Amino acid sequence: MDGLRIRHGSSTVIFAHSDLELRDVESEEKLKTLGGISEFPLKPNARTPGWFSVDFGIWKFSMNVCVDYDDPLVAELIRDALDQLIPDTKYTPAASASLQWSSYESITFETILKNPRTLCNSYIFRKALIRKHFLATTVQTWLAKHPESILANTVPKTYLLECDYADYLDEALNESYELRDALGEGKSFILKPSMTDRGQGIRLFSTREELEGIFEEFDMDSEEEDGVMASQLRHFVVQEYISRPLLLQSVRPGRKFHIRAYIVAFGAIKVWVWSEMLALFAGQMYDPSTSDMGAHLTNTCLQDGPNKDENVLRFWSLPLSEEVLQGVFTQICQITGEIFMAAAAGQQMHFQVPLRDPWLMRPCLTRLRYLEWTFWWMRMSTSIFSKSIRYVSVKCS
Secondary structure, eight states, X not given: OHHHHHHTTOOOOOOOOOOTTOOOOOOHHHHHHTTXXXXXXXXXXXXXXTEEEETTXXXXXXXXXXXXXXXXXXXXXXXXXXXXXXXXXEEOOGGGOSEEEEOGGGOOHHHHHHOTTOEESSOSXXXXXXXXXXXXXXXXXXXXXXTTSTHXXXXXXXXXXXXXXXXXXXXXXXXXXXXXXXXXXXXXXXXXXXXXXXXXXXEEESSHHHHHHHHHHHHHHTTSTTSOXXXXXXXXXXXXXXXXXXXXXXXSTTOOEEEEOOEEEETTTEEEEOSOOEEEEOSSOOOTTOOOGGGTOOOXXXXXXXXXXXXXXXXXXXXXXXXXXXXXXXXXXXXXXXHHHHHHHHOTTTOOOXXXXXXXXXXXXXXXXXXXXXXXXXXXXXHHHTTTOOOOEEEEO
C-alpha cells in the first residue's frame, strides 16, 4: 500500500507516538489531536518524470529486489506488484538486494542487519503474534496490566497446555490447574496445537476423558506419516468454545464463518488494516453436537468439491446493515492496534521492531532541515525509548 500511495503522489511520512496508556489509535485525524503527527506530502516532479519531491529532499525510486518463494504463482504475483509500484525494479540475489521479499526461511537476516537501509517483508522476532501459545501469553500479560482493554471482551478465555504424550496429561493439567478445574463445569472447549496451521490437530471436547482420548489419538496418529505428532506439537492452547455463533440465513445458511483481515505492519511501528476483508464459511451446516470438524472449522483448505469457491464472500457483501459492517470493521482496527501494542510494548523478547524506520532516514543528509529533524528525532528517541515506549499508528485504508 505504501507503493501505491507513492505512485499516486499522495504519500505522507507520519511520526506518531503513544505510551502504554494510549488506546484505539484509529486514524491520522485522532493522532493530530494528540500533537504527535507531522506530514510531508510527496508530489510528482514535473521537470523529472519518475521522481518525487518532498520538503527535505528529492530522490528516485529505483531498487534491487530479491524475490524467493517456493510457490511460483506467489513469486509471480509479487513481481507483478513490485513492477507496478516501483518504476525501476532490478531482480538480484539476496546479497545485493535492497529489498528481500521472500518466505521467512529464505530471508538472509545477516545481510539485513549489516545494512540498516535494507528492507525485508518480515520482522526477525515475531513469535509473540504468530504462535498461538505466545499470542495467548501476549494477550494475558497485556490484560493483567490493562483490564479495561478491548481484548478483555473480544478474546475467549484461553488456557495454556504443555503435553508431549497422553501419559503425561495428568501432570500437564496440574500445571494448568485453571483448565483442570473448568473441565468439571459442563463447558465446551476447543484444543489448538500452537505450531500448526490449516486446521491441523484442532479438536473439541467437554470432559477430561474426552481430552485424554484426543491425546491417545495423537499418539496413534504419530505412527503414521501424515499424522499429528503430539511429541512434536507439545504446546497447545485451549479456549472456551463459542457454541452459539452468528449464522446467516440468506447466504450460506446455517454455516459458521470467520472474517479474514489483511494487515501490514511496517517499521517501528505503523500498522495498516485493509478494508477489503473476506468472509470464509464452513463446508458443512453447523451442528454443535457433531464431532465432524467440517461443521466447526471454516478453513477453506479443509474443503473439497465444486462449490468450494461459494464459501468465500466479500465482507462488505454480507447481508448486514452498513452500520453493523462499519462497526465490525472499526472494532477489527481497534483490536489490531491493541494486539500490536501488546506485543511491541510487553513482549520485547518475542516481537522486536527496529529502532528506526529506514525509509525515514533516506532523504539527503546534507540539507539543513533534515539535520534539524534528525536532532529532534534524537532528542525524542532518548526520552521515549528509555521508557520502553513504541511508535504505533493504526491506519485503515
